[in-house]
Amino acid sequence: MLDKKEINHLAELARLNLTETENEALQKDLSGILDYVNQLAEAKIESLPESLIGLNQNQVRLDTEPVVDDSLADSMIEHFPQKDGRSLKIPPVF
Numbered sequence: 001m002l003d004k005k006e007i008n009h010l011a012e013l014a015r016l017n018l019t020e021t022e023n024e025a026l027q028k029d030l031s032g033i034l035d036y037v038n039q040l041a042e043a044k045i046e047s048l049p050e051s052l053i054g055l056n057q058n059q060v061r062l063d064t065e066p067v068v069d070d071s072l073a074d075s076m077i078e079h080f081p082q083k084d085g086r087s088l089k090i091p092p093v094f
Contacts, residue, residue, distance in 0.1 A: 001031040 007027045011018045018026065082089035 002027050002034070 004023065004027065007018075007023055007030070010030075011023070011026070077083060077086055077088065080088050
């Protein structure tokens with residue numbers, strides 16, 4: 001359990017002005033959280049499969065060939081007023 005001195009130090013680091021009641025409530029809450037974290041740290045996970053404990057590698061989908069239909073792009077380029085080959089010319093913005 002955290003003592004008053006540790007709570008005051010944490011409050012000072014966080015730049016909190018705590019009343020005595022808030023200090024006691026924070027001491028109780030933080031002690032409960034730290035006790036729970038300590039319980040989790042003591043859990044035995046050696047027998048669990050990696051997929052259950054989050055130690056698996058990043059899963060990404062395999063790249064597949066995209067479906068390409070050039071007819072729409074060709075139609076747009078064909079009807080564009082100013083072009084240079086397959087590049088479209090537009091007026092400058094600035």
